[in-house]
Amino acid sequence: MVKKWREHVSIEEAWLVFRQNFSSLHKKSNVPVDECTDLILAEDVFSKRNVPHFSASAVDGYALSTKKTANASSATPVFLDREEYQWINTGMAVSLEYDGVLMVEDSSVKDGKLAVYKTLSMGDNIRPVGEDVTCGQIIARAGDKISPALAALFLASGYSFVPVWSKPRTLYIPTGDEIVSGKTWLSEGAVCGKVVESNSTMLKAYFHRWGFPLDVTGPLPDDPQIIRKSILNGVEDYDLLLVGAGSAKGEKDYTSTILSEEGTMLFHWLLMKPGRPAMAAKVKGKPVVDLPGFPMSTAVVLWTLVLPLLQLLAEGNFDEATVLKQAMGAETEETMKLLTPCSSVPGRNEWLRIKAIALQGEKRVFPLSSGSSTMWTMSEADGFALLPRPVAECPAGTNLKVWLTRKIDWTRRLLFQGSNDPAFERLGSYVHKRGGELIYRSVGSLGGLSALARGECHIAACHLLDPEKGSYNNTYIEKLSNGKQWKRRLLFYRKQGILVAPGNPLHVLTIEDLAEKGVRFINRQPGAGTRVLLDVLLQEKGIAVSDVNGYSIQATTHFDAANRIASGVADAALGIKAAADALGLDFIPITEEPYELVYPQEYEDHPCIQALMDALDDPEWRRDVDKLGGYRWNS
């Protein structure tokens, strides 16, 4: 098969292909006025009625003949007899014998006589027929977005239905032998090799936000016959088809074959990361988009391809300048500087999940570590940034276009960088309850102190052993604070030891055992206090790092290391007891170390530091930590 379609297209090229193929598929439909708000009017609308359709009083008061009020004032009232006036409420019809209405405030009644305290002109306080709109008057134009007030006006001017551009109907077809429905997932539990079809939950949420309907099929197996049939049926009943996964370069990728056989492939592969395997086709005149299966890939393709396509199908156009902001549901779109350097693949637009922080009065962002398969960093992110395509290396300070999807209270937010600890991470909720917000970035003990020294965070934490002095932290803090006033607060002591698989199958009991040939060790990143500890222990025992199989393999948190042992890709790690307990690993205690917070004195009055200090005494947090295991309180 000769591929005739375009490969490796940019977002802009994909949009152009969509415009060339799907700009004239939008259709008119009539919707009830109670459901038309925020839809786009497809035709000019003219009032069918005068609004109001009768002369109505604009006030509560007395209908009368205005010429009888000549020269009336509060000092020189004019008096009218009972048959010369009529009480009238706001909105009531004024009968033809009267040509004005006196406000009740400008009158008094005694023995049936009306005292008039104001001179009126004809028409005063009367809403004439058609004052709001006249029968036949144009009240809205094709292309207008219908506001709540306009919807009400449509009803008042005689419409029960109005002509709008109708919303395209979309079907999402998830595929993959390994995929189970949410229902199965929840009822039958997690089965090895099976993953839950959670993308449709995300799709439903975005479609609901965007105001477009979405239907979802149950997950289909990787069977080309079934997938082919579903696509062919789908394009009959729907305006847009989304096929989930099936676009990785695997042996079971049938979708591109089916799409090119049954229709016209428009493009395959985007110059974007993640989301690269996306493809689009036209089958029986309808657009079909294949979404990569990983959650982040799905999300970015929803933003960059699906919403523009939906708007094209709905209105024949979309606004390239604002569609991404709208798609993400971003609160703001602004330029912010990178806090930390980052690199990307040149030639592709790379999406970053970012956290944002105000440091020394300036808003800065840093990317969250992120595989396209992980959902947590997506939901933890404050927003997203798109690295330009030609760029490979972005040093700290680079300006990025950032979409914030979260409302941020900059004054209450504090950036923590330093040693990773689950008990301290748990503290975040208690700080939150006290009106602060802690943003965590695990960079190891040394990384945290260095970031503090460079002014790149508000607070750090460390557990760094100085083997010469046999003491923790002092040496490092003295050196890195460089004479500045840094406050310290000892949180707790925690047990460090060797993490091994349940039952300790390789009988790892000492530091020396880590150098045994059969043991696959997993280390921590340079600058981590736990790695410093390992180096000290190896040196004490006279063991060369080259004798430890896996010394150069790095995990970035205690849980990351523990997970690799639980997954069977490593046999041992140095780490804290809490991580072993959480993952059901065995733990061989080696030592106990102090975990200490450090922050510059200038931040002492920061509302989040105060919330944090207060939260440290919360007995509920302390109970939480006790449950984790391996912690001892200082006091």
Place this chain on the structure above:
Amino acid sequence: MVKKWREHVSIEEAWLVFRQNFSSLHKKSNVPVDECTDLILAEDVFSKRNVPHFSASAVDGYALSTKKTANASSATPVFLDREEYQWINTGMAVSLEYDGVLMVEDSSVKDGKLAVYKTLSMGDNIRPVGEDVTCGQIIARAGDKISPALAALFLASGYSFVPVWSKPRTLYIPTGDEIVSGKTWLSEGAVCGKVVESNSTMLKAYFHRWGFPLDVTGPLPDDPQIIRKSILNGVEDYDLLLVGAGSAKGEKDYTSTILSEEGTMLFHWLLMKPGRPAMAAKVKGKPVVDLPGFPMSTAVVLWTLVLPLLQLLAEGNFDEATVLKQAMGAETEETMKLLTPCSSVPGRNEWLRIKAIALQGEKRVFPLSSGSSTMWTMSEADGFALLPRPVAECPAGTNLKVWLTRKIDWTRRLLFQGSNDPAFERLGSYVHKRGGELIYRSVGSLGGLSALARGECHIAACHLLDPEKGSYNNTYIEKLSNGKQWKRRLLFYRKQGILVAPGNPLHVLTIEDLAEKGVRFINRQPGAGTRVLLDVLLQEKGIAVSDVNGYSIQATTHFDAANRIASGVADAALGIKAAADALGLDFIPITEEPYELVYPQEYEDHPCIQALMDALDDPEWRRDVDKLGGYRWNS
């Protein structure tokens, strides 16, 4: 009855009263993960599962033992036998005998032998158990707004329902003897004295936008027993009650009595215009808000009182800085300068419906003339501005805080000021089709030319008779252009004459007849070409303006004048035939006059001027105009 509640409160005071009374009514509920997006989490959520729950391949390729890949490269491949590797798709489980996955791109297979072109470390291309989240890990905190990705993560981590702050349920009760339901309105037609209950259409639209449920009762009559019972039933079943109208100072205002008898009145009258008659009470612990009946009053009370209250009931708080922008659905909130002066009632916050325009590179706004009863100016408005309370007079150039509820393409929008003409207004749709946007402001012929001279609009139109020269427009344009290059374009000639009620009951046939005692004349505003014409005609006949009954009463458009005759509050007006035809009035022709467009040469290339010039030749528009009646084409 002694009134104990507060009267005449500011928006801020109303908010404070709400906070004092309704800050702790928010309730938790569990909602399905597919419906939780954009809701606020009521509790911290911890993962029930490891995600992923098995070691999975991160790529398509071959699972193998990484130590066998030592020193492999594209130049020095390592070969593995068939039993030493296994094909694996992305996401499939990696069995325990393997500790890495080779990407298919880094391999080739021949005769069952796998050629490995890359050295792998243990764990390479394997997603370990819990890589995304670990069982027991906190994945979201109380107070977080749930994103689409978080909803998907909830499902993946084992949740079918999540604890959120539930949405309050609201009941809207429209009242008023004069109110008929939309259904009755559409089926039975417009009955004199009856008005359609269209506020619920607006309420439904706003509630839908805001994401809150709303139920609506049929309109209730002004019967205190029925209203009392509905309120008492309502507070049993709902979290918030909105009562429509009943708050004007009329004899049928039962609501305040009922609310103070059955509960506690919190406040009555807002220092706001419109929306002044709003009141709020607490009945059986539930908030009840009485909405004034006019559409604009209803809208501003929805914005200022109802959305804050809904958010308070939903989450226990609302953001005072952003709630109005959110309530209106504004695209932007920015400061803009007034184009024209405006005055307001000091001591009250006054809402303006505004149009916005870019003039000489600066964004300017002007208020639309507006009664609180009119819907059309609400839907025509580009947005709204709130005049500060102490202010009475705002000269042109005053800075206003403006919320724009419409997306504006500033470069394609053009401000017209000048003579009012329905045929020229009809042209707007044809300009719109050509990518331009005409904003109309009827200020009369002289008003338009003066605005043009002051740089306050892009284009004007006039029909101004110079009685001395007997010619139209030249004299005025020469004087006001003050030497600047103004382009002119004659659009058409139109018939001016006397508008009278059908059948001409007072037998008005000449200008002289306007001075007859029994005739109630309705004039146009100073500066209107039609008023200039009247003055010329009266002078020719030697009639004093004081002899014309109603000379000082002003309508601002031809339709406004015609409407007053159709409504019976006036007997005659000078105006164009099209207005008479549209309202079924009789027309006595007096003269024919040229209607001419004028614009400075500098705007010749403005995209909207070009669209306008092109639209003038549209045969469909000309057919439209011919149908209006009373027009003659120049060519």
